[in-house]
Amino acid sequence: MGAVPPVTRTFDSVLEAVDDAEEMVRRYAEDAGFSEPDQYFIGLAFREIFINAMKHGNGFDANKKVVVHLACDGGRIDIEVIDEGRGFGRTRVPRRTWGGGPVAAW
Secondary structure (H helix, E strand, C coil): CCCEEEEEEEEECCCHHHHHHHHHHHHHHHHCCCCHHHHHHHHHHHHHHHHHHHHHHCCCCCCCEEEEEEEEECCEEEEEEECCCCCCCHHHCCCEECCCCCCEEC
16 A cells, blocks of 8 residues: 555535545545455445534534545555534544554544
8 A cells, every 4th residue: 555645625514515525535545555345435434424524513504614634654544524513522432443454433
């Protein structure tokens, strides 16, 4: 898997942004050398996270933004999704890594 430069992009909290954001993540995973099945599941997981940020974080307020930051290093892709919601204490949520694979969740 190759190193790919980090990417940051800001999206409006509108449903029309979901497909564009998912496509960006899938292309990034492809450029990083992930297999087609991995690209699909990375995109699927991201889609759910992105929609949750728009729905629960921003309340589908089109004036609020969702920022997506992508980074890849050593066979792992990091995806950070930031909304403009009130948030919650990340320290209260256990960190989980599934099977040592490329996906980790907070």
